[in-house]
Amino acid sequence: MSNLPEARALDAADPLRSWRGLFALPPGVVYLDGNSLGALPLGTASRLGEVMRREWGEGLIRSWNTADWISLPRRVGAMIAPLVGAAPHEVIACDSTSVNLFKLIAAALAMRPGRKVVLSEPGNFPTDLYMIAGLEAQGLAERRLAPRAELVAALDEDVALLLLTHVHYKTGAMHDMARLTRAAHDAGALVLWDLSHSAGAVPVDLTGCEADLAVGCGYKYLNGGPGAPAFAFVAERHHEALQQPLTGWMGHAAPFAFTDDYAPASGIDRLLTGTPPILALAALEEGVKLIAGIGMERLTTKSRALSEFLRAAIAETAPGLPCISPEDPTARGSQLSFRHPEAYAICQALIARGVIGDFRDPDILRLGLAPAYTRFEDCWNAAQALGEVLESGEWERPEYRQRAAVT
Numbered sequence: 001m002s003n004l005p006e007a008r009a010l011d012a013a014d015p016l017r018s019w020r021g022l023f024a025l026p027p028g029v030v031y032l033d034g035n036s037l038g039a040l041p042l043g044t045a046s047r048l049g050e051v052m053r054r055e056w057g058e059g060l061i062r063s064w065n066t067a068d069w070i071s072l073p074r075r076v077g078a079m080i081a082p083l084v085g086a087a088p089h090e091v092i093a094c095d096s097t098s099v100n101l102f103k104l105i106a107a108a109l110a111m112r113p114g115r116k117v118v119l120s121e122p123g124n125f126p127t128d129l130y131m132i133a134g135l136e137a138q139g140l141a142e143r144r145l146a147p148r149a150e151l152v153a154a155l156d157e158d159v160a161l162l163l164l165t166h167v168h169y170k171t172g173a174m175h176d177m178a179r180l181t182r183a184a185h186d187a188g189a190l191v192l193w194d195l196s197h198s199a200g201a202v203p204v205d206l207t208g209c210e211a212d213l214a215v216g217c218g219y220k221y222l223n224g225g226p227g228a229p230a231f232a233f234v235a236e237r238h239h240e241a242l243q244q245p246l247t248g249w250m251g252h253a254a255p256f257a258f259t260d261d262y263a264p265a266s267g268i269d270r271l272l273t274g275t276p277p278i279l280a281l282a283a284l285e286e287g288v289k290l291i292a293g294i295g296m297e298r299l300t301t302k303s304r305a306l307s308e309f310l311r312a313a314i315a316e317t318a319p320g321l322p323c324i325s326p327e328d329p330t331a332r333g334s335q336l337s338f339r340h341p342e343a344y345a346i347c348q349a350l351i352a353r354g355v356i357g358d359f360r361d362p363d364i365l366r367l368g369l370a371p372a373y374t375r376f377e378d379c380w381n382a383a384q385a386l387g388e389v390l391e392s393g394e395w396e397r398p399e400y401r402q403r404a405a406v407t
């Protein structure tokens with residue numbers, strides 16, 4: 001039986017316990033949605049104040065040089081790199097995950113002339129599938145979807161790119177990155193990994209897996225703030241050949257030469273398009289700094305311990321509720337998902353009690369465990385609240401069934 005004293009003992013022995021104090025978490029709230037929007041680091045407000053007052057307010061345009069604004073996309077990318085097993089010069093922070101997907105899918109298609117198929121799986125995150133569809137509508141790609149078990153068999157000589165999300169956003173199930181990357185390469189295809197639910201949450205070794213391309217999200221486990229810039233990875237061996245379609249001036253070899261003809265920058269900079277959003281990148285840097293400071297090894301250990309504790313606690317408080325995340329903690333992301341036909345209303349009833357998880361259509365209650373700031377006591381409280389919500393039937397109140405614009 002898990003209990004509150006046990007949870008508190010685990011928190012007291014947690015080597016990450018002091019990091020929680022570096023985040024602005026409202027008292028009385030159990031926050032289990034850091035996989036949708038990471039918590040606010042305390043350093044972010046003062047950093048943004050500084051960037052606004054001193055760098056923008058006083059430095060004005062000079063700050064592109066004096067505050068080195070111009071290299072911020074590369075600096076933040078280099079800080080993200082060790083979290084995903086990449087070299088510093090292989091990652092850049094820019095644009096949104098969706099836009100980076102577009103750039104890298106198109107670039108991969110251009111690197112595999114004669115092949116048009118982009119292979120993915122049904123139920124992948126919508127934006128990933130929509131971005132393939134958009135390129136298909138332009139006549140540049142052909143979308144092919146195969147269920148997990150049939151992906152390898154679907155890799156034939158028409159496939160230019162295998163595009164998968166490493167950790168599934170609904171179930172938390174994790175793909176075997178090394179095995180699938182090898183299979184794609186054996187078929188002559190490239191691989192693009194979406195690391196939105198992986199970066200800062202689970203160990204990723206892009207270099208060890210010989211991955212070609214990757215993208216990931218800045219506002220989830222990296223705590224960059226709502227709509228934070230995303231990141232993109234290109235393995236060094238592809239830097240010279242990579243042609244991305246959004247050939248803006250910031251990806252030019254010499255943006256301030258103002259020439260009429262486009263020539264891509266030599267390294268990862270060629271993924272840039274327009275002027276980088278400095279305020280947003282400064283906020284992202286503060287979030288990444290904390291996660292990089294802890295390091296993936298400690299984050300992984302804590303994440304697995306948290307999710308095992310929460311799984312055991314919910315198995316006691318809500319024994320009838322099926323967990324659809326993989327049972328093996330090394331085979332899932334930093335989350336647990338549960339299935340219930342009234343998952344939306346249950347999620348709302350939990351939020352009313354101060355336990356913030358989220359709902360994923362049609363019937364999934366998702367509890368994210370951001371290891372940097374989530375406590376075992378939070379897991380215990382969430383399990384108690386969930387048990388009480390189910391037992392009391394309080395989720396049946398009509399107001400909990402009213403769907404908001406963002407679910």
Ligand SMILES: *Cc1c(COP(=O)(O)O)cnc(C)c1O
Pocket residue numbers: 096097098099125127128165169194196197217230
């Ligand atoms: C969150 C998420 C995104 C987000 O894309 P945006 O362009 O930032 O909206 C993309 N892919 C996956 C798998 C995600 O989980």
